[in-house]
Amino acid sequence: MYRNLTIKQKQIVWAWAFLALPVLFYSVIRFYPTGNAMLISFQDWNLLGTRTWTGLDNYTTLLSDPVFWQVFRNTFIYLLLGTPVSLVVAFAIAYHLDKVRFMHGFLRMLYFLPFMTSAVAMAWVWRWFYQPVPVGLFNNALASLGIPQVNFLNSTTNALPAILAPAVWAGLGFQVIIFMAGLRAIPRSYYEAARIDGVSTWTVLWEITLPLLRPTIVFLVVFSSIGFLRIFDHVFNMTTNNPGGPLNSTKPLVLMIYQTAFSSFDMGYAAAQTVVLFIVLLLVSLLQLWIMRDR
């Protein structure tokens, strides 16, 4: 039978033969659980008993749950604060580091180091930094200068930025490296032409560097947005005693999902939250790709 196929058809058969493994892998490891999660979101299940259909109950509960809206807001604060801050800082570092020749490799390594460090270990160290007197590094320093203590983690207003800071810092190394690669890819000749025309440094930055960095920026914005929308390790590890606290002020959506599923064992409700997160991630990514598309 195989013999009777045309060359074109044989190529297709072989292409599918090679594709079979990844297709199988993706169906079993990715698509099946995703589909199953969507199914569970319409059911009531506590992991032990039988699953029962509840229709849209989980979604209506979600919409009327004040904690969900608080968590939704937190998630977007992480995104709207984290992404621009990390991008601006990473660009500033990359821009200047690109010009440094002295110990360039060593400095680059220093910036990259936090990215390679385990988020859990880092979160616990920062958690210690933020403690009140007599153990916390920052507050001990403040106290020895006679300045009143700052409540970093034990405050409904300061806790979220305090947790976001190490998360931004941890991702910085990766963004710096990507930015530097982007900067290196811009042809020198544009800069030489600009210099001959006697253009100011600011104009060079606005008219040459940033427009030509557009693909890099699009990639980093999408990448880091998804990262901040899915923030979990830093929050969980810095607030393990009262996850997402105080008073839910630092709780992101992923942490809420985790708690609903694995400490309240309400799998259906957790699955509904997952579906919402999935839709949000999809919309945010599509929106960004659309805004930053090539015109």
Next chain:
Amino acid sequence: MAFPTLKAWAVATAAGAASLITTPAQAVEIEYWQYFFDARVAAMDQLIEKFEAANPDITVTMTHFPYADYRTKVAAAIPAGEGPDVVQLFYGWLNDYVDADLIQPLPGDAFPVEAIDAEFFPMVQAMKGDGQYWALPTAVRSLALFYNERLMEEAGVEPPTNLDELIAAAQAMTKVDGAGNITQVGLTAGMTAQDHHWWREVLVRQFGGEPYLDDYKTVNYDTEAGRKALDFYVGLATDENPVTAFNFMDEPQAAFKAGRAGMHIDGSFRIGALESTRGLKWGVTELPANADGMRSNYSSYWVNAITTKAEGEKYDAAVKFMQYVTSDEAMQVWLDVVGELPAKPSVGMTDANANDPVFGPFIRGLEYAHTTKFADESGQRQAMVEMVERITLEGMDPGESLTLAAEAEQKILDDYYSGN
């Protein structure tokens, strides 16, 4: 994960082969599951060894999992006919396990209900449903007041016996720096640790209340007594001379271990960690009584149960094994190895155990302990945590915060009991 050892297999197959030849001597292998915790596994190993010596025709294989995966694995395995014949579970999960048809009741002839009612500490009766017992503990845990002997001596105070003495001793041991920052607390505090149990089952009762009604299905602390208990508790940190700070040194037990706290309320499971802390001289006493001398305590425990998978001769073997792990002998082993308290007064209240300087206060506490029937322990704890945070971080009126907490917890209970 511990798979059956080679030896166990060898014994089982040898016994199996022997039974083929000699017929009646039956070799039965049953499986036991618990979550992984070093001392618990070591204690169970000892118990299995003794049980097998007494019952040469039964082999018990133990499998253990990290705590995080435990519930998922049990839920997946038993319906598939793969799991354990005897399983360990937290007392608060009993309803879920019964409803999901994962465990079966203990037979009345081997576990007579009246005898268990009489022989075990009273809080074990929470494991009774439909006139029969579903599960039984080997060991139980309760709360007590740990104190730092050096700090007590330095401040010239004695371990407190009632709440007034508790405040006085805590004040004497609290230290404040020039700027008014607390650098050493008299008493640790934090609803995230064991204090939510202390508040619910002990303080509310001591101020004249009854924290729950209707077999723990109705919240009943939004009352005058609840308000007094809340004011007392929050006052520890917010009064004119605070004796504690919430979140001091991150965790109450960390502050106590570091020698920066005079007193600390915690469970019997903390003993092991404190014993291995170098340079810390500590003692332990019963939770303080109220002005009328009334005491209360909170107790929790892990139980063993026979699963629905066990049938026929495996069922008979499982019953025998259950009888052994709830025997006096097993309880003493568990106390010696794990440091958890015997579930029967006949073992716990022996002179040696009840007067033990470390275990004694916990064991005496069991006599008047209550066991909260949780629907979702971490969710219900969260209601307590937020009740205090609304007052201390947002300046909410305590009465209002108490009402909100009672409503939040009632909602958890309602959702749970309406779903079942």
